[in-house]
Amino acid sequence: MLPSIFVRFKTGLIYTALLSAMIIAGCTMPKQQGQPTSEPQDNISAEINRYQAIIDAAHNQPSLEVIRAYIALESYATNDAARQKNLDETWQLLTQLSPQQMSELVINANEYTLQGWLDLLNTYQSNKQLANTQDLDKLRLAIHDWQIRYPHNPAARSLPTVLQQMLQEGKGSHATIGLFLPLSGQAKIFGDAIRQGFLDAQKGLPKPSLPNPSLPNPSLPESSLPANASDANEAVNAEPSLPPENTEINDAPINDQAVKIYDTDSQPLAELLQQAKQDGVTLVVGPLLKPNVEQLAQIETPLNILALNELDTPQRQPNICYFSLSPEDEAKNAALHIWQQQKHSPLVLIPRTELGSRVANAFAQEWQKLGGQAVLQQTFGTPNEMRQSMNRGIGIRLSGTPIIAASSATGPVDAVYIVATADELTIIKPMIDMAISTRKKPTLYASSRSNKSGSGPDFRLEMDGMQFSDIPLLTGINVPLMQQAAQKFANDYSLMRLYAMGIDAWSLANQFTRMQQEMGFHLSGASGELSVMDNCTILRQLPWMQFNHGRIIPDNRTDKANGTENTHHPEGINNTENTDSTDINSTGQGDNPNEVNNSL
Secondary structure, three states: HHHHHHHHHHHHHHEEEEEEEEEEEEEEEEOOOOOOOOOOHHHHHHHHHHHHHHHHHHOOOHHHHHHHHHHHHHHHOHHHHHOOOHHHHHHHHHHHHOHHHHOOOOOOOOOHHHHHHHHHHHHHHHHHHHHHHOHHHHHHHHHHHHHHOOOOOOOOOOOOOHHHHHHHOOOOOOOOEEEOOOOOOOOOOHHHHHHHHHHHHHHHHOOOOOOOOOOOOOOOOOOHOOOOOHHHHHHOOOOOOOOOOOOOOOOOOOOOOOOEEEEEOOOOHHHHHHHHHHHOEEEEEEEEHHHHHHHOOOOOOOOOOOOOOOOOOOOOOEEEEEOOHHHHHHHHHHHHHOOOOOOEEEEEEOOOOOOHHHHHHHHHHHHHHHHHOEEEEEEEOOOOHHHHHHHOOOOOOOOOOOOOOOOOOOOOOOOEOOOOOOHHHHHHHHHHHHHHHHHHEEEEOOOHHEOOOOOOHHHHHHHHOOEEEOOOHOOOOOOOHHHHHHOOOOHHHHHHHHHHHHHHHHHOOOOOOHHOOOOOEEEEOOOEEEEEOOOHEEEEEOOOOEEEOOEEEEHHHHHHHHOOOOOOOOOOOOOOOOEOOOOOEEEOOOOOOOOEEEOO
């Protein structure tokens, strides 16, 4: 053995000496046959920059070119965290492809990775309804089969995070929800209303039933019927309004997920989030007040969050979605509704307050986004100031100043959007009538701020022809649910709107993964028709109603103008409640104890 070892040692010394001589002479070792050469670093950087430029130019809009860029960049990921981030972003983009885009996709025969991704998407979409059930075995088996068929796909080694979470939740360890609300201080009344709706939805809501036509107002409990007997008789004789057959509020999911409740006024938000994580919370619903929502951008947390307010400037954060009730959103909804009724020159009539300015700006921005020109605004004063003007025979002339400069002047005003309380509206409408002829009378629209209980038939007759919007809960779509809410909050519609928000927050929390990933996610909620926009912000559309000869009926003019059928009209009601649209400001306290100020 020793001679053999000596020979190998001697041979090694000879090779070492030869190699040293070659290096001194400036020679290099020949390349091994079949060994790929390493690409120069500057070429790699150029490739990475080229793919990243394609992604940046797309501005989060899905396309086959952008998906290919993500797939190409995956091979350049330097660590597991970067690789997982690439997989998550690729999956998010894929799930945003519309059905039309999917049908038009053309891929090359050698694009095995892309084909695998598309097959994973198809597997998910074919089984996504299982995401809302306690048993995800079928979805889990389908994805496991996909991993067998595409073993070399990057996602086969590590699924996108949302899919991992979805499958993990089906293994018996239900996610724990943390409800972050102000339960002390000035905003306690608002937090309590949302908490009540959230917990009632968890227990199960009453099913809808047809209204009783023998009652003056089939959508309200008897405690809110007209006190005047003649009013009641008049309402009884009126033809009852029934809800359209295709309109309903989706059932809220019922499950045994644990809900832990946290008071956001008790300690700093960062500490509450850390405490929730230690408590095993995986999804936070809240916070409600805007300052707390703004703090989320500065706090790093792995928890998924359904914030109950929005940011002035939306930010893309993969673990946060935003759901709110706000006058600005309602104004945008009004702009769309008025635009669909083929109006061209709207006037926004607002109070001389900061709230009025916010609403007017939101309306004008949405109007111009839809393709309209300048929107005029006019402010009004206190009820006493308006009564003095009426006594002097001065009405409200339909003129004003442009909210946002536009390229051309507007024509005669053909629509007026009024943001006023019921008391203010009873003065404003006669003042408009005083100033214009009936032949040139524009269509009048009111926000939910003017809708409150107990207005009576005189108010309804005086508002004849006016349209107004409000949440589905307050339109009688689900009479037992509305009666339940009315009894809990003594017919305070401001709190009943927040109660509806709590109901919908429970439904959204139970479908958080779908809401983040599914293109076209939609929910018929108690607070509106809900859908997801960019940055996972919930768009809320409200049904519209019209005063008609002392009754309140669904407004169908949008459908007639567009030649389509509206599937979202709520039931008409014969008596309405007047309350301000929900609006939550930085302190959580509105202009009065019954008004929430949800500024976004």
